[in-house]
Amino acid sequence: MPLSIGEDAPDFEAIDDEGNRIRFSDYSKGKVVLYFYPKDETPGCTAEACAFRDEWDEFRKLDCTIIGVSSDSVESHKKFKEHRQLPFKLVSDPDQKIRSMYGAKGFIIPPRISFVIVNGKIIHTYNSQMNATNHVREARLVLEKN
Template sequence: MVKVGDKAPLFEGIADNGEKISLSDYIGKHNIVLYFYPKDDTPGCTREACAFRDNWDLLKDYDVVVIGVSSDDINSHKRFKEKYKLPFILVSDPDKKIRELYGAKGFILPARITFVIDKKGIIRHIYNSQMNPANHVNEALKALKQIKEEEIS
């Protein structure tokens, strides 16, 4: 698995709107919260996604792009995003190649891991917790606050 301090592996994927996105589109412009989750519209994944949604105003203060990744297809992502009014990007990773790049595989279930990446493309924080999905946004916010403080000083 990648570690804090590593350069974030670049990837391309298909977003919930059907368009191709690339992580390199955001590096140099925004901080990035990249989170991997097991499956759309399941209890833990819904709690996690809604926690990011419910903290959206706080996240926006940190010039951040949030990208959720699972192996669900585009139609599933579209329904999940519409149902819960998610204001961020969901990327389909059906062959689990993006997961493999980050070492976010998991054992029985696909891992629930959040990576905070700064504007230079460096991984600044990793939070791995299958059992506490709603805490992923809190961990991301702590890391983003630290990045912002470093930019100011």
């Protein structure tokens, strides 16, 4: 079961697409969209990532950081980011520890779920495997109101 609105966003350390170790708490003091997706370069995941890319300027105006998480390798993330010209961080979660912390684990296919986090608190979640690009719209609408 995914974490709920009002809960604290768990802190974690992970390796980003540039091979750097990041700590989530370095970003969570402001506005963050943390989105979990199944796999780099698959149709739905590419559509979702490119939709976030296409709305990047709007999210920046809202002073929001975007971080994508999947179990893909750092090298896969690097290639995906370069190929799709993604301006935000992708982090590798090969053992799905981050997914577990956020209650974002699935059975067969890892779920597509996004969390809008403001000052370390979850203010919105959106869970839809099929409507990949709606994650972007949902997150932006919530952030525009906060």
